[in-house]
Amino acid sequence: MSLLRIEGLTRRFGGLVAVDDVSLDIPADGLSAIIGPNGAGKTTLFNMISGFMPPSAGSVHFDGQKISGLPPESIARRGLIRTFQLVQLFEGLTVLENVKVGCHLHTRGGLLAALMPLSRARAEEASVEVTARRLVEETGLATQAGTYAAVLPYGQKRLLEITRALAARPKLLLLDEPAAGLNRQETDALAILLRRIVAEGTAILLIEHDMNLVMNVADRIAVLDFGRLIAKGKPDEVRRNPDVIAAYLGTQEAARA
Numbered sequence: 001m002s003l004l005r006i007e008g009l010t011r012r013f014g015g016l017v018a019v020d021d022v023s024l025d026i027p028a029d030g031l032s033a034i035i036g037p038n039g040a041g042k043t044t045l046f047n048m049i050s051g052f053m054p055p056s057a058g059s060v061h062f063d064g065q066k067i068s069g070l071p072p073e074s075i076a077r078r079g080l081i082r083t084f085q086l087v088q089l090f091e092g093l094t095v096l097e098n099v100k101v102g103c104h105l106h107t108r109g110g111l112l113a114a115l116m117p118l119s120r121a122r123a124e125e126a127s128v129e130v131t132a133r134r135l136v137e138e139t140g141l142a143t144q145a146g147t148y149a150a151v152l153p154y155g156q157k158r159l160l161e162i163t164r165a166l167a168a169r170p171k172l173l174l175l176d177e178p179a180a181g182l183n184r185q186e187t188d189a190l191a192i193l194l195r196r197i198v199a200e201g202t203a204i205l206l207i208e209h210d211m212n213l214v215m216n217v218a219d220r221i222a223v224l225d226f227g228r229l230i231a232k233g234k235p236d237e238v239r240r241n242p243d244v245i246a247a248y249l250g251t252q253e254a255a256r257a
């Protein structure tokens, strides 16, 4: 059974159909990627999957349950965690504190924590600390644990966003252009990290413009063009697909005109 099932998903903005009747199954393992030229509808699709935008039509099921119509926090609590195209961190918190915020999705927090016996609240906090330290170690941010997010170099901000998302213990991690703004070396390191996350059992669904990265890391690729799903398959199949080549050549020709 697929982990994420998208059926007939559609989003209109006035007369524009940004996502047009897309159906797609994402399995519970491996790395799936969605590619497509600028404006193809990738982010709009992500926004609908993660509850940030209601669909005009269609449905999304996650882990066997319907999630379309639920608010983003409720979808996140079920294990579907996303990052954004533009990095969104708590700039005034340190690296470790940012990761702890991710961990707190599954702790009681807030008023309930205040009502808990102190010993239990302390034990929970200690376990969050251990998890957060382990995660910054794994993603290579340990030496920056005490640094404020605001002053991190851009590549490490992107890494921190992924680390914080991992702290929320996703079953499926949605990454919106994680390589945007990274240099080649940082992108290579990202590829290794993504493969490690998948090997450790977390499925990833990725939107990405960097074709080298996608072709290197993806187990399967779906291609959107003008809101429609025009191809899906293994990287080699997609790379050779005439509709995909035409969609990308079309964009290059439009840019030259």
Ligand SMILES: Nc1ncnc2c1ncn2[C@@H]1O[C@H](COP(=O)(O)OP(=O)(O)OP(=O)(O)O)[C@@H](O)[C@H]1O
Pocket (backbone or CB within 6 Å): 013, 016, 018, 036, 037, 038, 039, 040, 041, 042, 043, 044, 045
């Ligand atoms: N809130 C909105 N209101 C109106 N139109 C929108 C809105 N969001 C997106 N669109 C339009 O919907 C289409 C799909 O946009 P979307 O951002 O989903 O594409 P994308 O594939 O993610 O593009 P990119 O690769 O450039 O990020 C575009 O034509 C865009 O202008």
